Amino acid sequence: NAGVTQTPKFQVLKTGQSMTLQCAQDMNHEYMSWYRQDPGMGLRLIHYSVGAGITDQGEVPNGYNVSRSTTEDFPLRLLSAAPSQTSVYFCASSWGRSALHEQYFGPGTRLTVT
Amino acid sequence: SQELEQSPQSLIVQEGKNLTINCTSSKTLYGLYWYKQKYGEGLIFLMMLQKGGEEKSHEKITAKLDEKKQQSSLHITASQPSHAGIYLCGAAPPTGKLIFGQGTTLQVKP
Numbered sequence: 001n002a003g004v005t006q007t008p009k010f011q012v013l014k015t016g017q018s019m020t021l022q023c024a025q026d027m028n029h030e031y032m033s034w035y036r037q038d039p040g041m042g043l044r045l046i047h048y049s050v051g052a053g054i055t056d057q058g059e060v061p062n063g064y065n066v067s068r069s070t071t072e073d074f075p076l077r078l079l080s081a082a083p084s085q086t087s088v089y090f091c092a093s094s095w096g097r098s099a100l101h102e103q104y105f106g107p108g109t110r111l112t113v114t
Numbered sequence: 115s116q117e118l119e120q121s122p123q124s125l126i127v128q129e130g131k132n133l134t135i136n137c138t139s140s141k142t143l144y145g146l147y148w149y150k151q152k153y154g155e156g157l158i159f160l161m162m163l164q165k166g167g168e169e170k171s172h173e174k175i176t177a178k179l180d181e182k183k184q185q186s187s188l189h190i191t192a193s194q195p196s197h198a199g200i201y202l203c204g205a206a207p208p209t210g211k212l213i214f215g216q217g218t219t220l221q222v223k224p
Contacts, residue, residue: 004156033212040123042202042216043157058211059115090156100145100206105156 002026006091006106013081013113021076021109023091031094031101032074033058034066036087037108043090049074081113116141118203118215126221132191135218137203139184146186147204147212148177157202160188190220198222 007022025032033048035058045058049068063085065077074093078085089109094101117140127133137146145164149157161170166181174191190197203215 035214040216042118042120043204043214045211045213048211059213092157102147102159102162103149103157103204103212104159105149107156108154 004091004093004104004106006089006109008109009107010110011112013078013111015081015083015113017081019078019081021078021089021091021111023074023076023106024072025074025091025093025104026072027093027095027104028071029093029095029104030071031096032068033092033103034064034074034076035090035092036060036085037090038087046076046089078111083113085111086113087111116205116213118205118213120201120203120215120218122218123216124219124221126223127193129194129222129224130192132189133193133220134190135188135201135220137186137188137215139205141184143179143181143184143186143205145206146177146179147206148186148188149202149204149214151200151202151217153199160201193220193222195222195224 004025030051034046035043044060047066049055091106092103094103119138121136147162148160151157163179169178176189179186200217202217206212
């Protein structure tokens, strides 16, 4: 099993550009989520999904879109990148349809917006 | 909304010393998780506590849950350089959204 994979590992964007961060898991997990990590602020939940076709907002959803067309994939889209979106992004997954289980994290994507 | 406060924010200890990290919740805890993150990497699950008074150990790391105080503590005995990293507590309230504390950065000096 590859676990949770994220691509790319690093990305530099200019303000206003759009891009998609990819996340995939091969564990047949129902629950998937996206977090951003900023210094001194821990991990903040952006969006999450409890299964294919179902997504919901987390603490900091503005400027981000998600979709869940398959169980395996949960891409995160930045519509118009802003410097405030410079961060490290983590995707996570777990079995069950809630966060009440061990979360498996991807290695992260380090994004810089200039 | 629920918030988790970790203390201390950072910690530098001499190898071989014991240390404790605390995680305090603003609301009732239904499940408390501890994760470790090595610099530049993803998070690794350490343990989960669900019942008040519950205590779990993994190698030299012990975590306890005090439900009344809405608090959990992570204790490392005889710290080693391999223990260095960022420790994060997480909680899953009934809404099912997992939230995290701001993290505690641990450095262990050889």
